[in-house]
Amino acid sequence: MTFPSPLREVPAEHERSTPGEDTGTLVIGVAGGSGSGKSTVAAEIVRRVGSDRVVVITHDRYYRDLSGLPSEKLIHHNFDHPDALETPLMVAHLGLLKSGRPAPVPVYDYARHVRLPDAEWMEPRPIVLVEGILVLAEPGLRELMDLKIFVDTDPDIRFIRRLDRDLRERGRTVESVVHQYLGTVRPMHLEFVEPSRRWADVIIPEGGFNEAALDLVISHILQTLGADGAAARPPERGS
Numbered sequence: 001m002t003f004p005s006p007l008r009e010v011p012a013e014h015e016r017s018t019p020g021e022d023t024g025t026l027v028i029g030v031a032g033g034s035g036s037g038k039s040t041v042a043a044e045i046v047r048r049v050g051s052d053r054v055v056v057i058t059h060d061r062y063y064r065d066l067s068g069l070p071s072e073k074l075i076h077h078n079f080d081h082p083d084a085l086e087t088p089l090m091v092a093h094l095g096l097l098k099s100g101r102p103a104p105v106p107v108y109d110y111a112r113h114v115r116l117p118d119a120e121w122m123e124p125r126p127i128v129l130v131e132g133i134l135v136l137a138e139p140g141l142r143e144l145m146d147l148k149i150f151v152d153t154d155p156d157i158r159f160i161r162r163l164d165r166d167l168r169e170r171g172r173t174v175e176s177v178v179h180q181y182l183g184t185v186r187p188m189h190l191e192f193v194e195p196s197r198r199w200a201d202v203i204i205p206e207g208g209f210n211e212a213a214l215d216l217v218i219s220h221i222l223q224t225l226g227a228d229g230a231a232a233r234p235p236e237r238g239s
Contacts, residue, residue: 023100026127026224027144031136031196032151033189034080035161037207041151042131044208048218053225055097055125059132059141061106062086065115074113079180080188082134090130091140097124098144111171126225133189136196146224149217150200151207155186 028045032038046054062085066074078084086106093103104119135141136148159181166172197203204213 023098023124025098025100025124026146026221027094027098028127028129028147028149028221029135029141029145030129030131030149030151031133031193031200032207033153033155033158033193034133034185035158035165036151036153037161037209038131038133038151040208041149041204041214042129044214045129045218045221048214049127049221049225053125054127054129055122056129056131057090057093057105057122059085059087059090059130059135060110061108062090063108063110063113063115066113069113076183077113078184078188080133080184080192082137082192085134087134087138087140091144093122094128094130094141094144097122097128100124110169127221133193134196136199137192142199147217147220148199148201150197150203152197152203152205153207 030038030042030045042056046056063079064084064086066077069077089106093105096103102121102123105122107116107118107120108114109116130141130145135145136150142148162181162185163174163177166177167174202213202217204210204217208214
């Protein structure tokens with residue numbers, strides 16, 4: 001299967017000035033199956049650590065633009081395969097944030113399966129939280145992570161959550177959600193997502209409802225931030 005949309009280049013003025021330059025930013029990966037509660041875990045980390053110290057980037061933003069794909073092919077498109085996402089672009093953007101520079105993160109329209117023309121500029125912060133079902137399955141992303149979390153939730157609960165989300169937020173039908181789940185979501189989960197848990201530093205059963213596990217994760221993050229409340233201080237603009 002071929003996937004349209006080539007890798008988009010990062011503008012030269014936003015590239016890192018020195019290869020390997022790193023401000024010490026803490027990068028946290030949150031993975032798990034679709035509907036596992038990744039977003040809940042991410043939101044809880046932001047709430048308890050402070051939104052002024054965390055920037056969240058979801059892997060879903062990097063879906064390839066399918067505006068040129070005929071509707072009959074779009075129906076069978078595999079959105080759960082790693083090749084459906086422009087992960088190298090995400091790696092480049094994380095590199096910008098780690099070096100203290102803003103990144104032009106894509107904005108994706110899930111209902112129309114297109115990438116909007118205007119990106120959202122994300123400012124560097126002490127913590128970058130990377131969330132998505134495949135973020136631990138991608139070596140390029142794993143290499144940038146300081147803490148890797150896998151959210152583990154029973155399949156039936158995950159399916160119900162996905163069904164509810166797709167009906168409310170993405171204009172889908174029950175039939176289309178079930179067809180996609182059986183055709184691509186479940187097979188890709190077994191092939192890519194579930195095996196990626198072996199790379200996790202922490203596995204959180206039941207996601208955001210596991211207070212004990214979240215307490216341990218938050219405690220580790222706060223300890224890493226240090227007494228001054230920052231894992232790293234980005235260089236001054238123009239320096």
